[in-house]
Amino acid sequence: MGIKIGEEKFFERVEKGINNDFMRKAVAGAQERMQGRRLDSISTLGNWEEWRNLAEEIRQHTLENLDFYLEQLTENVIKNGGNVFFAETAEDANDYIKSVVSKKNAKKIIKSKSMVTEEISMNQALESIGCEVIETDLGEWILQLDDHDPPSHIVVPALHKNKEQIRETFSEKRGYNKSSDPKELALFARETLRKDFLEGEVGITGCNFAVAESGSISLVTNEGNARLATTIPKTQITVMGMERIVPTWEELDILISMLARSAVGQKLTSYVTGLTGPKQKGDVDGPEEFHLVIVDNGRSKILGTQFQSALQCIRCAACINVCPVYRHVGGHSYGSIYPGPIGAVLNPLLGDYDEYKELPYASSLCAACTDVCPVKIPLHNLLIEHRRVMVENEGKAPFAEKLAMKGYAFAASTPTVYNMGTKTAPSVMGPYTKNGFISDGPGPVKLWTDIRDLPELSKGKDKFRTWFENRDKGGN
Amino acid sequence: MTIGTAYNKDTFLDNIAKSLGRERKTIGVERPKWKHRPQYEVFKDLGQDELLDELEDQCGRIHTVCKRTQLTNLPHIVKEVIEELGGKSIVSWKDPRFEEYQLVEVFNEFANMDDNKFHVWDPEIGEENIKIAERANIGITFSDITLAESGTVVLFSEKGKGRSVSLLPATYIAIIPKSTIVPRMTQAATKIHQMSQAGRIPSCINFISGPSNSADIELNLVVGVHGPIKATYIIVEDI
Amino acid sequence: MKVSLFLTCLADVVYPASVGKSTVEILERFGCEVDFPKKQTCCGQPAFNSGYHRETKEVAKHMINVFKDAEYVVSPSGSCTTMLHEYVHLFEDELEWKQKAEDLKNKSYELTQFLVDVLNVKDVGAKLEVKATYHTSCHMTRLLGVKTAPITLLKNVEGLKYTELPNKEQCCGFGGTFSVKMLPISEQMVDEKVQHITETDAEVLIGADLGCLMNIGGRINRQGKPIKVMHIAEVLNSR
Numbered sequence: 001m002g003i004k005i006g007e008e009k010f011f012e013r014v015e016k017g018i019n020n021d022f023m024r025k026a027v028a029g030a031q032e033r034m035q036g037r038r039l040d041s042i043s044t045l046g047n048w049e050e051w052r053n054l055a056e057e058i059r060q061h062t063l064e065n066l067d068f069y070l071e072q073l074t075e076n077v078i079k080n081g082g083n084v085f086f087a088e089t090a091e092d093a094n095d096y097i098k099s100v101v102s103k104k105n106a107k108k109i110i111k112s113k114s115m116v117t118e119e120i121s122m123n124q125a126l127e128s129i130g131c132e133v134i135e136t137d138l139g140e141w142i143l144q145l146d147d148h149d150p151p152s153h154i155v156v157p158a159l160h161k162n163k164e165q166i167r168e169t170f171s172e173k174r175g176y177n178k179s180s181d182p183k184e185l186a187l188f189a190r191e192t193l194r195k196d197f198l199e200g201e202v203g204i205t206g207c208n209f210a211v212a213e214s215g216s217i218s219l220v221t222n223e224g225n226a227r228l229a230t231t232i233p234k235t236q237i238t239v240m241g242m243e244r245i246v247p248t249w250e251e252l253d254i255l256i257s258m259l260a261r262s263a264v265g266q267k268l269t270s271y272v273t274g275l276t277g278p279k280q281k282g283d284v285d286g287p288e289e290f291h292l293v294i295v296d297n298g299r300s301k302i303l304g305t306q307f308q309s310a311l312q313c314i315r316c317a318a319c320i321n322v323c324p325v326y327r328h329v330g331g332h333s334y335g336s337i338y339p340g341p342i343g344a345v346l347n348p349l350l351g352d353y354d355e356y357k358e359l360p361y362a363s364s365l366c367a368a369c370t371d372v373c374p375v376k377i378p379l380h381n382l383l384i385e386h387r388r389v390m391v392e393n394e395g396k397a398p399f400a401e402k403l404a405m406k407g408y409a410f411a412a413s414t415p416t417v418y419n420m421g422t423k424t425a426p427s428v429m430g431p432y433t434k435n436g437f438i439s440d441g442p443g444p445v446k447l448w449t450d451i452r453d454l455p456e457l458s459k460g461k462d463k464f465r466t467w468f469e470n471r472d473k474g475g476n
Numbered sequence: 477m478t479i480g481t482a483y484n485k486d487t488f489l490d491n492i493a494k495s496l497g498r499e500r501k502t503i504g505v506e507r508p509k510w511k512h513r514p515q516y517e518v519f520k521d522l523g524q525d526e527l528l529d530e531l532e533d534q535c536g537r538i539h540t541v542c543k544r545t546q547l548t549n550l551p552h553i554v555k556e557v558i559e560e561l562g563g564k565s566i567v568s569w570k571d572p573r574f575e576e577y578q579l580v581e582v583f584n585e586f587a588n589m590d591d592n593k594f595h596v597w598d599p600e601i602g603e604e605n606i607k608i609a610e611r612a613n614i615g616i617t618f619s620d621i622t623l624a625e626s627g628t629v630v631l632f633s634e635k636g637k638g639r640s641v642s643l644l645p646a647t648y649i650a651i652i653p654k655s656t657i658v659p660r661m662t663q664a665a666t667k668i669h670q671m672s673q674a675g676r677i678p679s680c681i682n683f684i685s686g687p688s689n690s691a692d693i694e695l696n697l698v699v700g701v702h703g704p705i706k707a708t709y710i711i712v713e714d715i
Numbered sequence: 716m717k718v719s720l721f722l723t724c725l726a727d728v729v730y731p732a733s734v735g736k737s738t739v740e741i742l743e744r745f746g747c748e749v750d751f752p753k754k755q756t757c758c759g760q761p762a763f764n765s766g767y768h769r770e771t772k773e774v775a776k777h778m779i780n781v782f783k784d785a786e787y788v789v790s791p792s793g794s795c796t797t798m799l800h801e802y803v804h805l806f807e808d809e810l811e812w813k814q815k816a817e818d819l820k821n822k823s824y825e826l827t828q829f830l831v832d833v834l835n836v837k838d839v840g841a842k843l844e845v846k847a848t849y850h851t852s853c854h855m856t857r858l859l860g861v862k863t864a865p866i867t868l869l870k871n872v873e874g875l876k877y878t879e880l881p882n883k884e885q886c887c888g889f890g891g892t893f894s895v896k897m898l899p900i901s902e903q904m905v906d907e908k909v910q911h912i913t914e915t916d917a918e919v920l921i922g923a924d925l926g927c928l929m930n931i932g933g934r935i936n937r938q939g940k941p942i943k944v945m946h947i948a949e950v951l952n953s954r
Contacts, residue, residue: 011899014899014900015899018899018900018903026694026695029695030695032882033695044518044625045514045518046514046517046518047514047517050512050514051512051514051515053511053512054510054511054512054513054514054515057508057510057511057512058510061507061508064496065501065505066492066496067489067490067492067493067496067500067501067502068501068502068503068505069505070488070489070492071485071489071502074482074485078480078481078482079480080676080679081479081480082479082480083479083480083481083482083483084481084482084483084485085482085483085484086482086483086484086485086487086488086489087484088484088487088488088491092484096483136702137692138690138692138693138701139690139692142692142693156691156692156695157692158692158693159695162694163693163694163696166693182693182694182696182698183698185693186690186693186698186700186701187700189701190700190701190702193702194610194702197702198610211672213669213672213673214668214672214676214677216677222688222689222690222691222701223688223689223690223701223702223703224643224688224701224702224703224704225701225702227639227643227682227702227703228643228702228703230680231606231639231640231643232606242492247507248507248669248672249665249666249668249669249672250662250665250666250669251507252665253515253661253662253664253665254515256661257515257660257661264691266538266626266685267534267625267626267627267685268623268626268628268661268683268685269685270538270684270685270686270687270688270689270703271682271683271684271685271688271703272628272682272683273680273681273682273683274668274677274680274681274682274683275679275680276676276677276678276679276680276681277679278679279679279680280676280678280679282599282634282635283599283633283634283635283638283679283680284597284599284602284603284605284606284635284638284640285605285606285638285639285640286633286639286679286680289479294488296488296491300491300492300494300495301495303492303495303496304495304496304497324885324886324888324904325897325900325904328900328903328904328907329900329903361892361893361896361897362897362900363890363893364853364886364888364889364890364893364894364897364901364904365764365853365854365890365891365893366853366854366857366885366886366890367853367854367857367858368853368857368884368885368886370857371857384763384764384766386766387764387765387766388766388767388768389766390766391765391766391767392766392768392769397766401765402767405761405762405765405767405770406770408757408761408762408770409759409762409767409770409771409773409774410773411756412724412756412757412759412762412773412774412777413756413773413774413776413777414777415753415754415755415756415777418756418757422724422727422728425728426728437933437936439937444895447895447898448894448895448933449933450898451898451901451902451905451934451937452905452930452933452934452936452937453932453933453934453936453937454729454929454933455729455929455932455933456729457728457729458728458729458731458732462731462732463727463732464722464726464727464732464734464735464736465727465751465753466732467732467735467736468735468739468751
């Protein structure tokens with residue numbers, strides 16, 4: 001469990017993704033709409049690059065001083081009457097959450113969307129002690145009803161499902177008998193979940209950003225489920241990844257403004273809620289008890305390394321929405337709850353290189369992700385860095401590749417060898433060349449020509465070098 | 477488990493400091509003066525009237541009905557909007573501004589008609605308020621700060637200003653004094669930052685931009701999921 | 716003005732000599748004195764992108780030496796020019812080489828970038844009667860930041876009817892070793908690219924990077940489509 005989803009191997013998952021026509025059409029359509037909306041929504045901000053620079057500066061400063069800001073946050077949460085639990089591992093976090101729930105004798109838990117609780121497999125932990133955990137984000141609820149189908153996108157978790165499939169799930173699991181019109185489906189979810197909300201004993205949320213200066217946590221939704229989960233239950237547990245923190249409300253403004261735009265192309269989501277401790281004296285609604293669980297789960301291993309900038313991530317999924325690889329293979333191909341470019345960077349770090357060895361290579365390094373990232377994570381560079389670590393430190397590179405690269409480097413830094421190679425290659429390829437193209441090449445060229453032709457190699461008079469030399473000698 | 481406790485803090489934070497390759501920092505970190513400040517440029521030169529135009533424009537994009545009125549005509553407009561939203565049952569904040577803006581009479585008149593129900597949030601009756609709000613057709617609040625750029629009303633919770641009023645009823649009305657309109661979230665954040673420096677901030681601050689919605693099913697936008705299905709802003713020319 | 720041509724290994728080995736020839740002739744037409752340092756090889760990108768950075772450094776040092784006396788280095792490739800610029804990061808720990816890398820970065824340009832930004836040429840006086848579209852290669856657009864120069868030049872080619880490619884900034888699926896390591900994914904990407912090119916009704920696909928052109932052209936050829944692939948240098952040298 002944890003971040004891993006499914007048991008299939010990488011290329012099996014990819015093949016499944018490529019053959020899923022509905023998913024691919026949905027993803028391509030979503031990418032185009034999201035990109036359009038994102039561009040439209042950032043246009044009112046003026047100089048977007050300035051905003052990115054500011055956001056990067058904020059994230060870098062906060063990470064460099066993370067212990068200080070977490071300490072400040074803790075002091076303020078406690079001052080407000082809340083509890084803070086620091087969880088080094090997923091197990092620590094789940095044990096604490098289970099103990100809070102058990103003390104309350106709570107059976108019905110309502111939950112608003114949270115990636116970090118997915119990451120620590122919190123639902124399963126709570127279910128193991130007999131609790132019913134109800135996802136209230138519409139997309140997450142659909143997946144939960146559909147026998148825990150894993151999410152395929154950070155922001156739109158059920159992007160891979162069509163409305164007919166959703167209608168079937170609703171009717172099979174909840175006796176729904178109306179149409180597949182999204183309006184009717186959503187209304188059914190509203191009515192069903194409203195009852196659950198009113199009976200919820202504990203509300204569990206993630207945390208978009210905690211604010212150190214006031215001990216607040218902020219939650220961003222369009223549906224309003226995070227508000228319900230923090231308005232009605234008597235106990236609130238908020239689980240946050242330790243890096244999701246800003247110094248003050250002034251920085252919160254910047255990151256929320258950029259998150260909403262980058263994630264869904266909105267200037268702000270319908271609801272942005274700042275919660276500060278349990279309810280105050282005289283308040284009627286809101287939790288009586290507030291617990292903040294701060295999760296490490298592998299993050300401190302990233303801190304202080306060349307991958308630290310990955311922790312700048314605000315989980316907006318903008319990189320996913322522009323990624324051409326994600327576009328064709330879909331979220332499940334990444335084998336993790338974190339898909340797309342940020343997933344390819346994070347998974348080998350939060351998981352390991354054995355499990356996710358293909359992901360750093362599942363990128364053409366087109367840098368669309370780096371270009372779009374609101375907090376300026378150099379995503380494609382981090383993917384190259386993963387490759388370097390696998391080659392140089394982990395010893396994971398195939399022997400033949402190592403040999404080839406050593407040979408290449410020798411040739412490319414020794415002109416005589418390089419020239420000999422470029423002169424010999426055409427005659428090696430000669431027999432395979434037909435009408436100026438090679439369609440069924442030998443050795444390393446074989447894979448290339450599996451799907452496309454290769455232009456013939458130039459030789460003799462056709463070579464640039466020959467032409468240029470002759471020219472020097474007065475020829476043309 | 478006592479309330480107001482931190483567990484495992486020191487080992488956890490020591491570990492972070494170790495990863496960062498330095499001693500733990502408990503004091504002395506100053507928030508730097510950020511090199512870039514683009515947030516103050518947005519709508520910088522707009523006057524209150526122009527901000528109002530921007531707000532109205534944005535409402536069109538967030539499925540929110542927007543009405544403008546002079547103070548004198550406010551009761552009439554509120555009555556009209558209540559009728560448009562189907563009347564029946566209303567829950568409102570307990571907020572002196574309703575009296576100031578002469579809306580109490582409209583509410584009384586409404587409450588006295590047919591089977592209508594009108595409830596003012598009453599801390600004395602505790603959770604009964606939530607049940608009433610859950611059954612109500614309309615929730616009404618004032619806006620404490622209003623953000624022109626995003627079409628957002630900012631609500632500070634308090635004893636009489638329950639969170640449920642803007643959340644549980646089927647529809648929502650926000651009364652927006654023109655004087656509360658600022659360019660964007662930046663100005664609200666600055667104010668909350670100052671409140672925080674001066675002491676405690678409200679336990680719940682909601683930034684609401686239109687009705688609840690979702691695009692989780694095939695990216696089709698559906699308005700009204702867990703929160704209100706419709707939202708109406710009534711902007712009052714108070715300055 | 717003295718210009719040293721960095722041909723790139725692809726232009727060196729595949730295809731006839733026309734990409735290099737055209738580059739030289741265009742530059743000369745605008746008064747440049749072009750030399751070709753014979754010891755040049757490859758920019759090192761295959762090793763760099765595969766994570767073999769020790770090996771890349773050997774190549775980079777060689778290339779830095781090859782071009783150390785050049786006044787300008789111009790290359791008919793956005794991607795390889797980007798790689799020359801990348802040397803600066805490669806030598807983060809070797810300050811002497813870092814400085815040399817910085818010098819190389821400051822004087823190296825992609826061909827269209829050099830024409831527009833340095834020589835201030837917007838019209839090369841080329842003539843080509845075709846319906847064409849242009850593939851904006853990723854490294855050139857996003858990493859080198861050259862977005863408008865090729866379009867400016869193409870729009871001034873007499874007789875050339877330019878249609879913008881749908882989803883023009885989307886990667887063609889080349890990505891060096893990606894094109895074989897991740898063959899099934901690369902195939903989907905190049906298929907979509909060819910589909911978009913077909914939609915424009917273009918007779919010629921133009922690009923500024925031979926890697927992308929080999930990939931797209933190879934797929935077009937495999938599918939038997941009547942679309943010709945040309946490097947932008949060849950187009951700009953047509954008269």
